[in-house]
Amino acid sequence: MDYKHIIRKSYELRRKIINIVYKSGKGHLGGALSCIDLILALYYGNFIFFEKKSTQNSNFILSKGHAAIALYVVLNDLELIDDDLLIKMNQGSVIGEHPDNGLPGIDVISGSLGHGLGIGIGRSIANKLDNSEVINYVLMGDGECSEGSVWEAVNFAGKIKLNNIIAIVDDNGLGILEQNTRLKPETNKQVWEGFGWHVVNIDGHDIFSIIEVLNQLISSNIEKPIVIIANTIKGKGISFMENKLEWHHGSLNEELYNKAIRELEIYAN
Amino acid sequence: MQIETDIRDSFFSGIYKVMKEDNNSVILTADHGAFYLTKISQDFPDRYINVGISEQNMVNVASGLALNGKSVYIYSINNFMILRALEQININLCAMNLNVNIVGTGAGFTYSTDGFTHHGLQDMAIAMRLPNMQIYNSSDRINTYHMATEISIKPGPKYFRIEKGVLDDIYNTEFELNEGFGAFNIDQNTKSVIISSGYMSHNSKKVAESLSSKDHKIGFIDIFRVKPIDFSLVNQLVNKIKNIILVEENFYSGSLGELIASKLLNKEDTRFLHIAVDENIDFYYGNRDQLLKRNNLDINSLNQKVGIFLDI
Numbered sequence: 001m002d003y004k005h006i007i008r009k010s011y012e013l014r015r016k017i018i019n020i021v022y023k024s025g026k027g028h029l030g031g032a033l034s035c036i037d038l039i040l041a042l043y044y045g046n047f048i049f050f051e052k053k054s055t056q057n058s059n060f061i062l063s064k065g066h067a068a069i070a071l072y073v074v075l076n077d078l079e080l081i082d083d084d085l086l087i088k089m090n091q092g093s094v095i096g097e098h099p100d101n102g103l104p105g106i107d108v109i110s111g112s113l114g115h116g117l118g119i120g121i122g123r124s125i126a127n128k129l130d131n132s133e134v135i136n137y138v139l140m141g142d143g144e145c146s147e148g149s150v151w152e153a154v155n156f157a158g159k160i161k162l163n164n165i166i167a168i169v170d171d172n173g174l175g176i177l178e179q180n181t182r183l184k185p186e187t188n189k190q191v192w193e194g195f196g197w198h199v200v201n202i203d204g205h206d207i208f209s210i211i212e213v214l215n216q217l218i219s220s221n222i223e224k225p226i227v228i229i230a231n232t233i234k235g236k237g238i239s240f241m242e243n244k245l246e247w248h249h250g251s252l253n254e255e256l257y258n259k260a261i262r263e264l265e266i267y268a269n
Numbered sequence: 270m271q272i273e274t275d276i277r278d279s280f281f282s283g284i285y286k287v288m289k290e291d292n293n294s295v296i297l298t299a300d301h302g303a304f305y306l307t308k309i310s311q312d313f314p315d316r317y318i319n320v321g322i323s324e325q326n327m328v329n330v331a332s333g334l335a336l337n338g339k340s341v342y343i344y345s346i347n348n349f350m351i352l353r354a355l356e357q358i359n360i361n362l363c364a365m366n367l368n369v370n371i372v373g374t375g376a377g378f379t380y381s382t383d384g385f386t387h388h389g390l391q392d393m394a395i396a397m398r399l400p401n402m403q404i405y406n407s408s409d410r411i412n413t414y415h416m417a418t419e420i421s422i423k424p425g426p427k428y429f430r431i432e433k434g435v436l437d438d439i440y441n442t443e444f445e446l447n448e449g450f451g452a453f454n455i456d457q458n459t460k461s462v463i464i465s466s467g468y469m470s471h472n473s474k475k476v477a478e479s480l481s482s483k484d485h486k487i488g489f490i491d492i493f494r495v496k497p498i499d500f501s502l503v504n505q506l507v508n509k510i511k512n513i514i515l516v517e518e519n520f521y522s523g524s525l526g527e528l529i530a531s532k533l534l535n536k537e538d539t540r541f542l543h544i545a546v547d548e549n550i551d552f553y554y555g556n557r558d559q560l561l562k563r564n565n566l567d568i569n570s571l572n573q574k575v576g577i578f579l580d581i
Contacts, residue, residue, distance in 0.1 A: 054337070055337045055338040056336065056337050101365055107336055108336070108361075108365070109360055109361070109364055109365055111360075112356060112360060114325075115329050115357060115360065115361060117329075118325070118326045118328075118329025118330050118332075118333065118357075119329050119330070119332050119333040119336070119361060120333060121326075121329070121330050121333060122329065122330035122331060122332060122333020122334040122335075122336070122337075123333040123334070123336060123337050124333070125295075125318070125330065125333070125334060126295075126333065126334045126336075126337035126338070126339050127337065129295070129315060129316070129339070130337070148325070149325040149326060149329065149357070152321075152323035152325055152326035153326050153329065153330075155321070155323070156320055156321060156323060156326055156330070159321070160318075
């Protein structure tokens with residue numbers, strides 16, 4: 001798939017997110033819109049598989065489970081999740097605000113934060129034991145990185161120099177009530193590096209460069225775990241949601257819905 | 270079959286055997302040691318990982334390994350897994366129903382001189398609330414070896430509360446262990462039964478034996494599979510028995526006593542005595558028997574309490 005096509009997807013799927021959240025009544029819009037481009041880059045850059053390979057069904061873990069709608073629309077676009085199923089999200093359906101294992105393309109329950117990285121590390125160790133070349137990708141939020149279990153995992157993977165895991169931090173800067181307590185970007189980089197990780201900072205909405213960076217990282221055989229800290233905007237793509245705390249989780253009335261759809265149509269063209 | 274005399278060694282010698290036979294098995298420790306674990310680390314270095322003192326991470330890593338088809342053991346002190354990593358266990362092992370065996374030491378007052386942080390008086394009650402979780406409480410080297418070699422290889426999340434040191438044998442190697450409990454001295458003449466689990470089974474068995482007489486026969490049941498318990502089987506054994514006494518080295522609330530009371534006391538004339546540990550935060554240090562005595566769970570105190578209850 002060419003890059004132009006993927007970028008077009010980023011608007012189409014944002015529109016789908018808005019449609020579903022409008023219909024279902026509520027949703028975690030801010031964090032879904034901040035990470036959808038990262039998920040698109042991973043799936044359409046061919047880094048993620050979603051048919052059984054080695055002993056696993058997928059090599060992607062959405063650790064920030066509240067952004068599930070962003071993953072669902074990609075899995076829907078890839079024809080893993082049916083339209084009928086998706087449209088019933090939150091309305092008497094197996095699809096809700098957080099992902100559960102057993103859904104097509106999803107192996108891990110998420111919704112409580114700080115679990116995914118350790119699980120991904122376990123998978124990567126299993127892949128090594130099985131002499132499999134699989135690389136596992138774990139998408140986390142920057143708010144999630146306040147969880148202590150994240151740093152237990154960071155410490156452990158750095159110690160064993162686990163070189164088949166790539167963590168991606170959707171660094172949108174906003175929590176639920178206020179800005180995340182954040183380290184300066186250079187300090188944050190030093191912290192991860194101090195734990196033995198290879199750190200790359202990127203623009204989390206530049207799908208082209210995300211794919212480039214991932215390809216470079218994979219081909220350079222770095223003998224360390226890798227973290228990509230992606231600078232993103234919460235609510236990205238819809239002006240009245242961008243960088244607004246109140247859109248962490250919200251619902252759309254008809255007026256706001258129409259406004260959001262109009263904006264996305266303008267961008268798409 | 271040669272079984273180690275130390276209970277913990279009997280468990281890990283069994284795990285050693287499993288790991289030798291199944292190269293899909295992996296063991297993680299949160300920097301918690303055991304004699305046989307050293308041997309496992311030397312003979313299977315790729316499948317032994319010390320994750321460091323990070324129990325939440327250990328559970329998460331174990332779930333990742335198990336998701337990829339590994340059969341996983343994780344090892345630390347009971348409280349530090351069940352209490353500290355409870356949510357990781359609840360979601361990533363239990364809700365996802367993965368093949369991870371939680372192996373812990375520190376049941377009851379095992380770590381008698383280490384204080385409240387190490388006393389396992391709540392972990393069993395808490396673990397009993399976890400969906401899909403199976404719980405085993407070791408009481409002698411024979412059922413413990415059986416847990417390692419026969420039970421741990423079965424599917425699903427399991428919690429093994431392992432004793433350490435040398436304790437008397439309750440079972441012999443011919444004993445049928447699949448029912449999850451052992452019943453002794455129970456027939457149509459049995460008037461009372463003491464039900465217990467783990468280390469307390471030893472005190473309870475002695476009390477049952479010393480108070481039992483021709484006129485008042487007292488039986489004894491050791492429950493080593495705490496979850497699930499086959500209550501239809503237990504009920505068959507005790508439904509003619511008037512007095513049921515439940516002794517446990519746990520806080521009163523939420524543990525075996527409440528479960529037994531809710532499942533077995535459906536007959537009007539059954540009398541029930543529950544003996545457990547009061548919910549005191551007690552900064553008192555000594556050996557295990559000293560702590561049991563302070564909590565009226567030593568043999569003398571039990572003899573007295575049970576004697577009064579049964580009026581013998």
